[in-house]
Amino acid sequence: MSELVIGIDLGGTNIKGALIDTGGNIVSKQEIPTMANGGPGIVAGRISGMIDELGRRAADSGNNVAGVGIGIPGQPDKVKGEVVFAPNLHWHHVPLLSLLNLKKDLPVYLDNDANVAALGEQWRGAGRGALNMIMVTIGTGIGGGLILDGRLYSGTTGTAGEVGHTVIDPQGPQCSCGRRGCLETLTSATAMVRMAKEAIDRGRVTALFREENLEARDIVIAANAGDDVAREIIEQAAYYLGIGLANLINLFNPDTIVIGGGVSKAGPILFDPLCRTVVEWSLEAPCKAVKIVPAELGNNAGCIGAGALVLQS
Amino acid sequence: MSELVIGIDLGGTNIKGALIDTGGNIVSKQEIPTMANGGPGIVAGRISGMIDELGRRAADSGNNVAGVGIGIPGQPDKVKGEVVFAPNLHWHHVPLLSLLNLKKDLPVYLDNDANVAALGEQWRGAGRGALNMIMVTIGTGIGGGLILDGRLYSGTTGTAGEVGHTVIDPQGPQCSCGRRGCLETLTSATAMVRMAKEAIDRGRVTALFREENLEARDIVIAANAGDDVAREIIEQAAYYLGIGLANLINLFNPDTIVIGGGVSKAGPILFDPLCRTVVEWSLEAPCKAVKIVPAELGNNAGCIGAGALVLQS
Numbered sequence: 245m246s247e248l249v250i251g252i253d254l255g256g257t258n259i260k261g262a263l264i265d266t267g268g269n270i271v272s273k274q275e276i277p278t279m280a281n282g283g284p285g286i287v288a289g290r291i292s293g294m295i296d297e298l299g300r301r302a303a304d305s306g307n308n309v310a311g312v313g314i315g316i317p318g319q320p321d322k323v324k325g326e327v328v329f330a331p332n333l334h335w336h337h338v339p340l341l342s343l344l345n346l347k348k349d350l351p352v353y354l355d356n357d358a359n360v361a362a363l364g365e366q367w368r369g370a371g372r373g374a375l376n377m378i379m380v381t382i383g384t385g386i387g388g389g390l391i392l393d394g395r396l397y398s399g400t401t402g403t404a405g406e407v408g409h410t411v412i413d414p415q416g417p418q419c420s421c422g423r424r425g426c427l428e429t430l431t432s433a434t435a436m437v438r439m440a441k442e443a444i445d446r447g448r449v450t451a452l453f454r455e456e457n458l459e460a461r462d463i464v465i466a467a468n469a470g471d472d473v474a475r476e477i478i479e480q481a482a483y484y485l486g487i488g489l490a491n492l493i494n495l496f497n498p499d500t501i502v503i504g505g506g507v508s509k510a511g512p513i514l515f516d517p518l519c520r521t522v523v524e525w526s527l528e529a530p531c532k533a534v535k536i537v538p539a540e541l542g543n544n545a546g547c548i549g550a551g552a553l554v555l556q557s
Numbered sequence: 558m559s560e561l562v563i564g565i566d567l568g569g570t571n572i573k574g575a576l577i578d579t580g581g582n583i584v585s586k587q588e589i590p591t592m593a594n595g596g597p598g599i600v601a602g603r604i605s606g607m608i609d610e611l612g613r614r615a616a617d618s619g620n621n622v623a624g625v626g627i628g629i630p631g632q633p634d635k636v637k638g639e640v641v642f643a644p645n646l647h648w649h650h651v652p653l654l655s656l657l658n659l660k661k662d663l664p665v666y667l668d669n670d671a672n673v674a675a676l677g678e679q680w681r682g683a684g685r686g687a688l689n690m691i692m693v694t695i696g697t698g699i700g701g702g703l704i705l706d707g708r709l710y711s712g713t714t715g716t717a718g719e720v721g722h723t724v725i726d727p728q729g730p731q732c733s734c735g736r737r738g739c740l741e742t743l744t745s746a747t748a749m750v751r752m753a754k755e756a757i758d759r760g761r762v763t764a765l766f767r768e769e770n771l772e773a774r775d776i777v778i779a780a781n782a783g784d785d786v787a788r789e790i791i792e793q794a795a796y797y798l799g800i801g802l803a804n805l806i807n808l809f810n811p812d813t814i815v816i817g818g819g820v821s822k823a824g825p826i827l828f829d830p831l832c833r834t835v836v837e838w839s840l841e842a843p844c845k846a847v848k849i850v851p852a853e854l855g856n857n858a859g860c861i862g863a864g865a866l867v868l869q870s
Contacts, residue, residue: 319842328842376713388808392710399810400689401846406807409840411800413726423838487724494719495701495808497712525736527722529632529641533714 253546256332313553315360362389364549433460486521504539566859569645626866628673675702677862746773799834817852
């Protein structure tokens with residue numbers, strides 16, 4: 245009999261769960277729709293059902309479950325076991341732990357999904373062996389997770405790592421958070437699509453013109469096919485991302501920065517100008533100490549990291 | 558007999574040393590000129606003489622010295638006991654620990670002076686009781702020290718906390734580090750003096766016009782006396798400092814930010830606009846969790862923090 249942990253990745257669309265061994269290997273997996281429209285009670289019931297099912301699978305193979313980690317798309321209150329705020333689920337102050345109604349002797353740990361993904365990449369992904377690792381996830385917005393001196397750092401009230409809301413240019417574009425020139429407005433998937441639309445509005449000739457529901461990956465594909473406008477957009481995004489990462493390098497002196505999210509799959513067309521900008525805008529000593537790498541675990545980072553939460557606690 | 562520690566604050570002009578008890582109280586103090594022009598051997602000899610003298614004083618009062626902490630104005634290699642780079646001393650790769658030639662059983666710990674000052678303020682100053690504290694020291698440049706989860710965080714190679722070299726405006730003024738728009742170019746004492754000279758060059762009417770060797774404190778005095786140009790300069794510096802601190806708040810979710818250095822003595826004329834900008838530019842949850850306070854220990858922060866290095870190690 246060996247110890248296993250359960251990692252749950254609660255997303256706006258799906259709940260993913262996995263039974264994970266102490267080496268970070270996925271023993272068994274499950275994925276079901278979140279049904280967030282049903283409200284917190286329904287979602288909690290679905291999570292607890294998944295935990296029961298994964299617990300049964302552990303027992304069937306003669307193993308014990310040491311605890312459950314849950315990554316949530318928002319801000320947790322770890323002491324109260326509450327979800328303070330989760331915009332994608334429309335949750336405010338949801339007492340998730342008590343709603344789950346699990347056995348009293350089964351420890352459950354909550355954390356923000358960006359933190360949990362960082363833990364996953366550090367345990368079994370692109371940040372294996374890193375002591376000081378920053379994970380930057382570039383999607384619709386930009387999220388961040390911090391591993392410092394080998395441990396997840398989440399700050400005083402659990403909100404640390406808001407890399408997307410560091411201001412790079414106070415005269416920059418308006419951000420959804422109400423401020424201007426946040427990194428998120430300059431280099432996220434959303435920002436790249438906005439830049440493409442602005443270029444089209446200015447009458448630039450580009451293959452992007454024909455796209456109806458333009459996405460960041462269309463811009464990457466067009467750039468790789470030689471489209472000038474698409475290339476300029478990626479270079480511009482890489483430039484601002486490079487300044488954002490240089491700021492993180494100067495502040496944290498990390499050994500590893502892991503870039504996750506859809507945009508991280510762009511390859512050299514993004515990473516080459518990105519690395520040039522980082523070298524130009526960061527201080528020499530911490531720049532030499534860091535490597536910048538794409539994430540490795542993809543959709544599994546959440547479950548594996550949630551499992552790591554249990555082992556780290 | 559009780560345990561004492563020795564804290565040394567090595568500066569470009571003076572070496573300060575103190576015998577400190579385990580409660581962080583200064584039992585005995587000494588200050589001598591650094592004589593940096595004499596080279597590393599001379600400076601190391603002066604430090605080791607001071608350590609001997611403070612050790613004698615400890616023995617005379619029947620106490621034991623548990624170890625020595627040294628804050629250096631540059632980048633240490635803690636493993637090798639080396640000063641990698643200290644611009645004010647013109648030192649490159651100085652093997653300080655072996656030059657000191659101390660008794661083998663006396664542990665010695667090196668760290669950067671900004672980190673050491675942060676430790677001092679957390680132990681006995683404005684950051685008492687803080688778990689996640691950032692110290693920002695505003696002088697000729699801008700330094701930073703990070704206490705995270707109750708411990709000094711110095712990064713992978715000891716250079717973490719370069720708050721002054723986070724870029725706030727990529728189109729901003731040229732920085733001594735070679736980049737543009739670093740916080741240091743927008744809000745340090747040097748930046749304030751530059752802004753005053755620019756205003757005078759533009760023909761603005763100001764009391765500052767008469768000053769020959771203009772310093773930041775002249776600008777603070779003039780602003781408090783009602784000088785419009787001086788007030789605008791302080792407000793401009795507070796605005797950029799506020800954005801810089803908001804970025805730190807969003808990234809670190811600290812409970813305390815301690816502002817040190819000469820400029821921190823400006824009082825409400827700086828802190829009022831600073832706090833307004835911080836509220837405007839930081840995210841609500843981490844903004845509510847943080848207090849921003851002026852440093853309390855002044856020139857003693859270095860010695861007390863260097864003593865804390867010993868106890869923390």
